[in-house]
Amino acid sequence: MQMVWILASLIIGFSLLMIDSDWYDIFAHWIYILMIFLLILTVLFSPDIRGSRSWLVIGPVRLQAAEFAKFATALAVARLASSHEFSISRTKDFFYILLLFFVPMGLIVLQKETGSALVFLAFFLVLYREGMSGFILFLGFSAILFFVVGIRYGDIFWRETSLGQLAVLLLIIPCVCFIMYEYVKGGRQYVKYVLTGSSFLFGLALLVSSFFLFDLCLVVLIIIAIIVLTLLFLFLKLRDKYYLYIAGFALFSVVYLYSVDYVFDEMLKQHQRTRIEVALGMIDDPAGAGYNVNQSKIAIGSGGLFGKGYLNGTQTKLKYVPEQDTDFIFCTVGEENGFVGSVFILLLFLILIIRIIFLAERQRDTFRRIYGYCVASIVFFHIAINIGMVIGIMPVIGIPLPFFSYGGSSLLAFTILLFIFLRLDASRDERL
Numbered sequence: 002m003q004m005v006w007i008l009a010s011l012i013i014g015f016s017l018l019m020i021d022s023d024w025y026d027i028f029a030h031w032i033y034i035l036m037i038f039l040l041i042l043t044v045l046f047s048p049d050i051r052g053s054r055s056w057l058v059i060g061p062v063r064l065q066a067a068e069f070a071k072f073a074t075a076l077a078v079a080r081l082a083s084s085h086e087f088s089i090s091r092t093k094d095f096f097y098i099l100l101l102f103f104v105p106m107g108l109i110v111l112q113k114e115t116g117s118a119l120v121f122l123a124f125f126l127v128l129y130r131e132g133m134s135g136f137i138l139f140l141g142f143s144a145i146l147f148f149v150v151g152i153r154y155g156d157i158f159w160r161e162t163s164l165g166q167l168a169v170l171l172l173i174i175p176c177v178c179f180i181m182y183e184y185v186k187g188g189r190q191y192v193k194y195v196l197t198g199s200s201f202l203f204g205l206a207l208l209v210s211s212f213f214l215f216d217l218c219l220v221v222l223i224i225i226a227i228i229v230l231t232l233l234f235l236f237l238k239l240r241d242k243y244y245l246y247i248a249g250f251a252l253f254s255v256v257y258l259y260s261v262d263y264v265f266d267e268m269l270k271q272h273q274r275t276r277i278e279v280a281l282g283m284i285d286d287p288a289g290a291g292y293n294v295n296q297s298k299i300a301i302g303s304g305g306l307f308g309k310g311y312l313n314g315t316q317t318k319l320k321y322v323p324e325q326d327t328d329f330i331f332c333t334v335g336e337e338n339g340f341v342g343s344v345f346i347l348l349l350f351l352i353l354i355i356r357i358i359f360l361a362e363r364q365r366d367t368f369r370r371i372y373g374y375c376v377a378s379i380v381f382f383h384i385a386i387n388i389g390m391v392i393g394i395m396p397v398i399g400i401p402l403p404f405f406s407y408g409g410s411s412l413l414a415f416t417i418l419l420f421i422f423l424r425l426d427a428s429r430d431e432r433l
Contacts (some may be wrong), residue, residue: 002409003007003407003409005409005414006408006409006412006413006421007412009409009413010412010413010416013388013413013417013420014416014417014419015414015420015422015425017417017420017421017423018082018394018420018423018424018427020202020424022424022425022427022428025076025369025372025421025424025425026079026080026083026343027148028276029076029077029079029080030077030080030375032073032076032077033073033074033076033077033101033318034072035073036066036070036105037070037105039057039066039070040066040109040112041070042057042066042110043055043056043057043066043067043108043112044108044112050430053111053112053113053114054112054113054308055067055109055113055114055117062408062409063409063410064410065117065240065408065410066410066413067105067114067117068410068413069410069413069414069417070105070109070118070395070413071121071350071379071418072414072417072418072421073374074101074102074105074121075124075375075376075379075418076372076385076421077177078098078101078102078124078127078371078375079367079368079369079371079375080368081098081101082098082128082131082367082371083367083368084365084372085183089128089131089132089133090111094290095133096380096409097127101122101124102124103121105117105121106121109121111372113171115273115355115398116386116398116399116400117400119382119386119398120379120382120386120400122382123378123381123382124375124378125137125141126374126378126379126381127139127371127374130374131371133397135183135245136184137177138182139179139180140250141148141277143176143250143254144257146172146262147169147172147173147254147257147258148261149281149421150165150168150169150172151165151166151258151261151262152165152167152261152265152277152281152283153165153281153282153283154168154260155261155262155356159212160210161214161215161216161217162216162217162218163218165216166218166258166259166380167217167218167221168223169227169254169258170222170258171203171217171221171224171254172178173254173255174195174221174224174225174228175196176254177195177250177251178192178195178196180243180246180247180250181195181243181247181267184243184247185241185244185247187300191235194229198224198227199224199228202220202223203217203220203221203224206220212262214234220409222255222396224257226252228251229248229251229252229274230253230344232244232245232247232248232398233245236248250404251271265277273396274405274413276396276397276398277396279291279294279396279397280294280390280393280394280395280396282295282396292323293322293323293324293329293397294390294391294393294397296316296321296322296323296332297322297329297332297391297392298320298332298392298393299316299342300314300316300317300321300322300325300332300333300335300336301331301332301336301391301392302333302335303315303316303336303340304335304336304337304338304339304340304343305339305340306339306340306341306408307338307340307341307342307419308335308336308337308338308341308342309336309337309339309340312337313337314333314336314337315336315402316332316336317332317336317337322384324399326405326406326407327401327407327408328387328390328391328397328399328400328401328402328406329391330405330407331343331346331387331388331402331405332391332393332401332408334346334405349382350380350403353380354377354380354384355383355387355433356372357376357377357380357422358373358374358377360373360422360426361373361374361377361422362424363429364426364429365429365430366429368425369422369425369426369429371423372421372422372425373422373426376418376419376422379418380415380418383400383401383403384402386398386400386402387401387402387406389401403415
């Protein structure tokens with residue numbers, strides 16, 4: 002069946018090369034609207050398969066609309082961002098482009114396909130290339146860091162103090178200093194004062210805590226409150242909006258920290274919580290929730306340096322690893338080809354991504370360049386998340402490895418994604 006999908010993908014790919022390149026620009030929004038319609042149909046009418054409602058069943062054929070929504074969204078993002086009146090620094094335009102990929106994200110989450118939905122965050126990398134402030138990317142990375150540290154160490158106490166909460170609160174201060182250093186004119190002198198004063202006050206509190214029991218988090222909260230008030234004063238005095246943004250970042254980070262437990266316990270489902278706990282090493286469940294990852298790591302480790310040879314992997318051949326043809330296919334590569342073979346595959350993926358970026362940079366109009374970066378970002382996210390979960394450094398969220406995992410929808414979607422860009426690149430000199 003996979004050979005049938007490969008043949009169909011090749012036919013579709015070469016057919017896409019025959020279409021006039023301007024067609025993709027002109028009809029980008031219509032393709033996007035069609036895919037949103039298919040996502041809505043999937044939410045309403047798809048059957049429940051393994052707890053997910055993400056497959057449209059048309060006779061003997063099953064299609065996963067979420068996979069095709071990626072190239073449709075890439076076209077729509079490129080079309081909007083390349084329009085003459087668009088400016089990513091304008092709040093209204095930035096909001097519109099966020100809607101383009103948050104709408105399919107929401108519909109895919111309703112299908113209980115969280116992994117596929119997270120891939121749409123790759124478009125933030127594209128927006129950064131097109132001029133989005135790095136401040137927004139920094140907010141995203143900070144949110145992930147605070148969540149992981151707060152959840153992982155939140156239940157570990159030293160006297161009256163939660164080490165997880167204390168660590169996050171202490172991280173907020175250097176994060177504030179970094180933003181001030183990078184984005185505020187003359188902010189370097191204020192960074193020196195903030196770090197010096199914060200270190201002195203926290204050191205004094207740590208010394209006093211040797212004699213009296215109290216929560217050190219309260220002391221850090223007071224320090225952050227002083228920093229926020231100072232930033233607000235500087236904003237009123239100097240009228241630099243970044244002081245206001247940094248103050249908002251500090252306040253939001255504190256609120257975010259104390260809402261993490263509620264989000265984790267009340268908003269995430271049990272299997273999602275368990276997968277995160279296994280990935281963070283909070284629980285060890287090799288026979289239950291951690292079985293897939295545990296068997297995957299055993300398979301990869303047993304491959305050694307050069308592997309056991311094609312079809313000679315005992316872990317994969319005897320079906321010890323579930324989903325080894327789809328989401329966990331990289332463990333088959335690791336067991337049969339070893340460390341050397343795995344690195345070779347990763348190098349091929351790296352060359353592919355670098356090549357796509359090179360082609361994107363040589364485009365002569367904005368639409369083609371942005372679409373190229375969309376392709377590179379989507380492929381990168383799929384590779385990073387898939388291999389990360391297979392080797393146990395990311396939660397198991399179930400997304401395919403491009404051009405490796407079994408499945409027609411994934412193969413067709415990546416073929417369309419890539420071949421559209423090949424067609425756009427082939428005609429880059431036709432439209433100046």
